[in-house]
Amino acid sequence: MKVTLERNHLLKSLGHVHRVVERRNTYPILANVLIKAADDGLDLRATDLDIEVTEHVPAMIGTPGTTTVPAHTLYEIIRKLADGAEVKLETDGSEQMSIISGRSRFHLACLSPEGFPDLKSGSFSHTFSMPAAALLELIERTQFAISNEETRYYLNGIYFHTITSDQTEVLRAVATDGHRMARAETTAPEGAAGMPGIIVPRKTVSEVQKLLDGAEGDVEVELSDTKIRFSVGGVVLLSKLIEGTFPDYDRVTPKNNDKLMSVDRATFATAVDRVSTIASERGGKAVKLSAGSGQLELSVTNPDHGTASEELAVEFEPESFEIGFNARYLLDIVGQIRSENVSFLFNDSGSPTLVQEEGDAKALYVLMPMRV
Structure with a gap:
């Protein structure tokens, strides 16, 4: 096999295919990428037996051929070559592939492509x-x-x-x-x-x-x-x-949550992040929300480090309501909200809470409460 191609094209394709290759493999060939040179370019293929990624790379084919080489090593070699460099890949029937670019030469051990697995697709419905x-x-x-x-x-x-x-x-x-x-x-x-x-x-x-x-x-x-x-x-x-x-x-999607709280998303997220600084992993990173009459208090109690609290203005009509959440889970969900305000729909302190964007029904989130 003799192939000449542009380094950036090869690097981009290797970047796609080598990611599915596990660092540790029971079968050595699963650590390799299959390289097939034919017609107008290279076909690269890698698999972990559950996922298979294939990509075609334009190249000048001197001599067609097929082999397999270590995927991560080849990727690192190509990554460290000069931007825009010309790369030559050559095998002469031996158990090695030569990689030549400028004054750099590498030789990688090959494994026979005959043992490379094919994740057959079957028919699609x-x-x-x-x-x-x-x-x-x-x-x-x-x-x-x-x-x-x-x-x-x-x-x-x-x-x-x-x-x-x-x-x-x-x-x-x-x-x-x-x-x-x-x-x-x-x-x-x-x-x-x-x-x-x-x-x-x-x-x-x-x-x-x-x-x-x-x-x-x-x-x-x-x-x-x-x-x-x-x-x-x-x-x-x-x-x-x-x-x-x-x-x-x-x-498990709440249908009867009727206590609506609307709060500025960015302000709320920043406040939760601040008060959760002292929350303990042992306590489940719990943060308590105490809402009532247009006001929301966020509070955290950590027996080992102390307490934290912060108040926010919210739109909330009931006189009082308390509920606890895992702070990290709460921030993960609020991080998905793209509207300026985030809407919380509560039922009671022991029931799932519904979280939505204002004016967008295409996405919704459900969060289980914690005892605090």
């Missing part, structure tokens, strides 16, 4: 295209609530499905860790109606988010009951889905 920005927004507004608890594996991702809301078909994304829930939706693209409810794993969500960040135009989505494939900007990401049943999130 639904295919649709949607603006990359719309899918990115669904991910960004829900990702923080994905659970890290491996025993409840079906919560370790974002649940995507279509539903009819106000006589309109929407694509909805939901994530929860049992303490908080995030839900966001957008108009369902043509071809998405009737798609199976799928749970996209946390790592896949993170990789797709990176691919979509700054992407223009549409992303093509193909899915079945077991796999999903995203195609955007020449990059193709294929992933297995989480097998399991996502809980009935609608059942």
Whole structure:
């Protein structure tokens, strides 16, 4: 194999594919990236057996060929070469690849491509295209609530499905860790109606988010009951889905919360962050909200360090109401709000609270209270 290409093009593509490669692998070949030189360029492919990323890179092909080399090492070599440099990749049938750029020469050990796994996609039941920005927004507004608890594996991702809301078909994304829930939706693209409810794993969500960040135009989505494939900007990401049943999130979404509190989002977030400085992890980083007659007091009590409190002006009609929350969870949710004010809908101090943007029903958040 003999290939010549521009360093920046190769670096960009390696940046996409090498991220799925785990640093530690039971099978040595999983640490490698598959490089196939043919026709008008290189095809790069990497996998961890759950996710597979493929990208095509324009290149001048002297001699076609296929091999695999350590993904992270190759990425670091190319990253440290001069910006805009010309790179030559060569193999001569031996067990090494030569990387030549200017006066720099590297030799990497190769493994036979015959043992490189292929995450076969199978057939897809639904295919649709949607603006990359719309899918990115669904991910960004829900990702923080994905659970890290491996025993409840079906919560370790974002649940995507279509539903009819106000006589309109929407694509909805939901994530929860049992303490908080995030839900966001957008108009369902043509071809998405009737798609199976799928749970996209946390790592896949993170990789797709990176691919979509700054992407223009549409992303093509193909899915079945077991796999999903995203195609955007020449990059193709294929992933297995989480097998399991996502809980009935609608059942835990408050329907009768009638105590409305509206507060300036930025002021509220800053105040919560300040008073939570002395909150203890042992106490669950608890912050108490005491509201009444247009006033809100935020307070934290830490037996080891002392107390903190701060008062804010709010729109709240009931004479008095108290409730406690985990400060970090509260800040995570408020951080997703984009309107100037944030709306809290309470029921009682022991029931879930609904958090929404003012004038936007496309996203809502549910937060479980704490005893304080």
